[in-house]
Amino acid sequence: MPQFDPANFLPQIAWLAVIFAVLYFAVVRPTLPKVGRVIDEREGRVASDLDAAESAKGEADAIRTRYDDGMAAAREAAQAEVVTARADAGRGIESRMKELAAVLDGQAADAAARLAITRDAARATLAATTTALTGEAIARLTGMNVPADEIEAALAAQK
Amino acid sequence: MANPMEQFAIERIGPPIVVAGNDFSFTNSSLWMLIAMLAVAAFLYIGTARPQLVPGRAQAAVEYVYEFIRDMLRENVGKEGLKYAPLIFALFVFVLSCNLLGLIPFVGAFTPTSHIAVTFGLAIIVFALVLIVGFAKHGLHFFKLFLPEGTPIFVLPLVAAIEFLSFLSRPFTLAIRLFANMTAGHVLLKVFGGFVVALGSFEALPYVFGIIPLGVNVALTALELLIAVVQAYVFALLASIYLNDAVNLH
Numbered sequence: 001m002p003q004f005d006p007a008n009f010l011p012q013i014a015w016l017a018v019i020f021a022v023l024y025f026a027v028v029r030p031t032l033p034k035v036g037r038v039i040d041e042r043e044g045r046v047a048s049d050l051d052a053a054e055s056a057k058g059e060a061d062a063i064r065t066r067y068d069d070g071m072a073a074a075r076e077a078a079q080a081e082v083v084t085a086r087a088d089a090g091r092g093i094e095s096r097m098k099e100l101a102a103v104l105d106g107q108a109a110d111a112a113a114r115l116a117i118t119r120d121a122a123r124a125t126l127a128a129t130t131t132a133l134t135g136e137a138i139a140r141l142t143g144m145n146v147p148a149d150e151i152e153a154a155l156a157a158q159k
Numbered sequence: 160m161a162n163p164m165e166q167f168a169i170e171r172i173g174p175p176i177v178v179a180g181n182d183f184s185f186t187n188s189s190l191w192m193l194i195a196m197l198a199v200a201a202f203l204y205i206g207t208a209r210p211q212l213v214p215g216r217a218q219a220a221v222e223y224v225y226e227f228i229r230d231m232l233r234e235n236v237g238k239e240g241l242k243y244a245p246l247i248f249a250l251f252v253f254v255l256s257c258n259l260l261g262l263i264p265f266v267g268a269f270t271p272t273s274h275i276a277v278t279f280g281l282a283i284i285v286f287a288l289v290l291i292v293g294f295a296k297h298g299l300h301f302f303k304l305f306l307p308e309g310t311p312i313f314v315l316p317l318v319a320a321i322e323f324l325s326f327l328s329r330p331f332t333l334a335i336r337l338f339a340n341m342t343a344g345h346v347l348l349k350v351f352g353g354f355v356v357a358l359g360s361f362e363a364l365p366y367v368f369g370i371i372p373l374g375v376n377v378a379l380t381a382l383e384l385l386i387a388v389v390q391a392y393v394f395a396l397l398a399s400i401y402l403n404d405a406v407n408l409h
Contacts, residue, residue, distance in 0.1 A: 001164055003275050003342065008169040011182050012276040015189035019196045020253060020284070027200045028249040031207040035221050036244075038210040045212065 258387030293405035
């Protein structure tokens with residue numbers, strides 16, 4: 001077997017040493033770390049991208065929470081507004097009703113007053129007419145002219 | 160039939176280089192180591208010409224192999240082992256390309272890793288790395304490697320001797336495993352190749368019987384491709400496991 005011929009050992013080992021040294025120092029050392037750096041950079045990039053995505057998600061969650069809180073607060077405020085508006089409206093109606101009642105009361109009072117005046121006037125007219133009619137009737141029946149104030153007094157006594 | 164050992168013959172190419180009585184001649188083994196080295200160089204230089212965050216095909220291929228080695232070191236050595244990734248990578252791709260290029264038919268391919276001198280040289284690199292890293296990191300505490308914790312004191316000398324011997328035998332097992340696998344595979348391919356010729360030249364029915372060993376050879380070639388990759392992997396894996404002893408003791 002040529003493998004066990006000692007004459008073949010030295011040339012092979014010597015050339016192996018030379019060729020492997022060239023391979024290691026001139027081929028692998030200058031090239032491989034470049035790829036190593038790129039791999040590390042890529043891993044760093046992916047990790048930082050993941051971190052960024054994570055923080056963006058956290059931010060989005062925070063915004064979501066804030067939005068929900070804002071919505072809840074707004075809903076509450078709106079409800080409170082509705083309640084006060086309803087109460088205000090109630091109060092407004094009440095006061096309007098009062099005003100209206102006052103106006104109506106005033107009109108009623110006016111009407112009553114006018115009615116009283118008219119009645120008094122009518123009564124006065126009626127009294128005068130009665131006196132005149134009574135005087136005339138006495139004059140026709142008896143031929144006596146009785147003065148108006150006497151008739152009046154007599155009528156008043158009749159009542 | 161051709162001698163199946165002929166394919167392993169070392170042939171000197173060009174003028175013999177002899178320095179102080181030592182033979183450093185360039186041989187077919189050197190040539191194929193050079194070709195393997197150039198193939199790795201092409202792979203790496205093309206793959207890392209313009210490293211990009213989103214890799215192209217060539218860069219992705221380099222990254223795939225590099226990540227494979229780094230994962231192996233992370234698993235077997237831990238984070239500290241990552242700084243040896245270029246050396247383990249170099250060993251892996253060199254053994255792999257020697258193994259694979261040696262399987263190319265018709266071009267007179269030679270497999271340097273089928274020679275114990277080459278595999279032993281590679282194993283010595285691993286052994287030297289373990290010793291250098293071990294002593295640099297732990298100083299004389301590195302000898303604790305031979306004294307497993309919790310061993311009863313009366314068997315300690317025996318255990319230490321066994322551990323020491325197994326430690327010393329590592330470069331040999333590493334070298335012989337690779338060399339034997341490659342040699343056996345190539346012998347097998349050559350033997351069945353010889354059968355193709357012998358059976359195919361049967362006078363009455365030429366070619367017909369050659370088909371059977373040819374089919375076997377096709378299957379064997381597939382198997383040898385697998386073994387070429389697996390043995391390169393095993394070499395790198397054992398190198399990282401031995402490196403673990405140096406980095407972490409145990």
